[in-house]
Amino acid sequence: MYAIVEIAGQQFKVSKDLKVYVHRLASEEGSKVSFDKVLLLDDNGNVTLGAPAIEGASVEAKVLQHLKGDKVIIFKKKRRKGYKKRNGHRQYLTQILIEGISITGGKKAAPKKEAAPVVETTEEIVPKKAKAPKAEKTEGVEAPKKAKKKDNQE
Template identity: 60%
Template sequence: MYAIVNIAGKQFKVTQDQFVYAPKMEGEDGASVEFDKVLLVDNDGKVEVGAPLVKGAKVSGKILGHVKGDKVVVFKKKRRKGYKKRNGHRQDFTKVLIEKITK
């Protein structure tokens, strides 16, 4: 069984007992979260597509921690002008364990 869920504007394909690195959310470690924006549910070949959401479907999970992603390097250059700019950042993510998919 899997579901496609909208978490903070991004879509994730999730299954039970899976880890998802979602954009940073409010909440402490160990707190439970519930996602009700379920776009699709597949239960052993029975696919149910929402229009736009599947009614009554929920995905529950638990926050395991807040982490930072890999460094993203932003490099700007204009040729023959002597202009080079190097910058970068690390995006914040929340590690979520998907516990249950209910239909």
């Protein structure tokens, strides 16, 4: 069983007994937290989708520790200009342990309803465009012919 849940603005695929690093949470170490924004739930092939979240589904987790991530270096340079800037930061993270995924009062994905029957009318709703009449041929009058070029072969 796994679920896709939104934690601190990011989506994670979680299952039971999984350790996940997320953006810093306001909870203290050792406390339990619950995430209600479950977007997808898979229970051995039975997939339930939320629109946008599944009502009644939640993921329980325990906060293990607060820590800082690896240092990320940002280096900017413009060649031949003597411009160099070095900057970096370490992201504040929280390590959580997923203790369980629960569905209380959740409902399975309902089968699609059939569309309402289409009512056909005998009247045309959009009138068709009338075609322009073709030019009529007149009898006895011939169109002027183009002059042919003659090749001088002497």
